[in-house]
Amino acid sequence: MAVRVLVVDDSTFMRSFLIKYIDADPRLEVVGTAANGLEAIERVQTLRPDVVSLDIEMPKMNGLEALRTIMRVRPVPVIMLSSLTSNGATETMESLQIGAIDFVHKPTSTFALNIHRIMSELNDKLYAAAAVKLKPPVRLRERPAGSVRSGVAEADWGSEVRQIVAIGTSTGGPQALTSLLSGLEEGWPCPVLIVQHMPALFTTSLAARLHKLSPMPVAEAVDGEPLRNGRVYLAPGDHHMTVQREGDGYRIGLSQGAERSGHRPSVDELFASLTPLEELSRHLVLLTGMGKDGVEEMVRARRSAKVTTVAEARESCVIYGMPRAAVEAGGAEHVVPLDGMVAFLTGCLNRS
Structure with missing residues (x-):
């Protein structure tokens, strides 16, 4: 039985592009889409997908806010799509601490030379993530600035x-x-x-x-x-x-x-x-x-x-x-x- 995937992205073109590649993989089946975080939360609850592909940058509610709510109301494995920027990297690290399983950097163009590799990586990660038994994310306090870092002199x-x-x-x-x-x-x-x-x-x-x-x-x-x-x-x-x-x-x-x-x-x-x-x-x-x-x-x-x-x-x-x-x-x-x-x-x- 194919893994059921929910695709979340604010771009109509990117959603169509992702559906094409994901549905071409016999292990996976796209069961729905969402254009923003609010729609993602609703469709996670109604469609009950096995795994979610979630964009970070979206209107109305971004991916990080949606992820926090999803992990509270109906936890499901999530793979983030992230831009290759310093802001994207910071947000991605935050998403992993919130509970996302992994991430794939979002292709900047469907004509990119490495597009097939990126999409193959996404499909592999979606398939693997669907089998993960979610655990509560590790929540730790940061060390105070200037504090001693180790008992080793x-x-x-x-x-x-x-x-x-x-x-x-x-x-x-x-x-x-x-x-x-x-x-x-x-x-x-x-x-x-x-x-x-x-x-x-x-x-x-x-x-x-x-x-x-x-x-x-x-x-x-x-x-x-x-x-x-x-x-x-x-x-x-x-x-x-x-x-x-x-x-x-x-x-x-x-x-x-x-x-x-x-x-x-x-x-x-x-x-x-x-x-x-x-x-x-x-x-x-x-x-x-x-x-x-x-x-x-x-x-x-x-x-x-x-x-x-x-x-x-x-x-x-x-x-x-x-x-x-x-x-x-x-x-x-x-x-x-x-x-x-x-x-x-x-x-x-x-x-x-």
């Missing part, structure tokens, strides 16, 4: 790097990272490197939001910057992130090489760069997400000494894709639910 942050935590995630990742990083009451005395599948601008907005919530400083990685303990580095959109030796320490490497596992940034690229660094204790983690990025290099890394490999447990994943692929391929030595991840990794760090 600044002197320790600048000391020798002996361990690294590397995390890869995709769909559901912003919510999972919010939960994980905000749970670091004392911080970790090592660098944390994160690859989140997300376009440029959106990773900038995500890093800013995580920085406000985490006890550890969070920022987009900069090419050539040295790794420091007690800091979180997020791969910028459209750039692979790797770790390279430099003198007695390590530095970040950014590149725009070919996509790997269908992505740039790629989790496999990050994990691969850590495999030769056998003097370090490396803790590799795959959280919620579609596909299998990171699995190939996690399997390879597990053959090395001083490596811990972890997959998020099915019960806490928004999308049990990347973690499942890691488990099935024999790459994940440990399977841990998200609410136990901080304690588990803290134990690993203390034992290494």
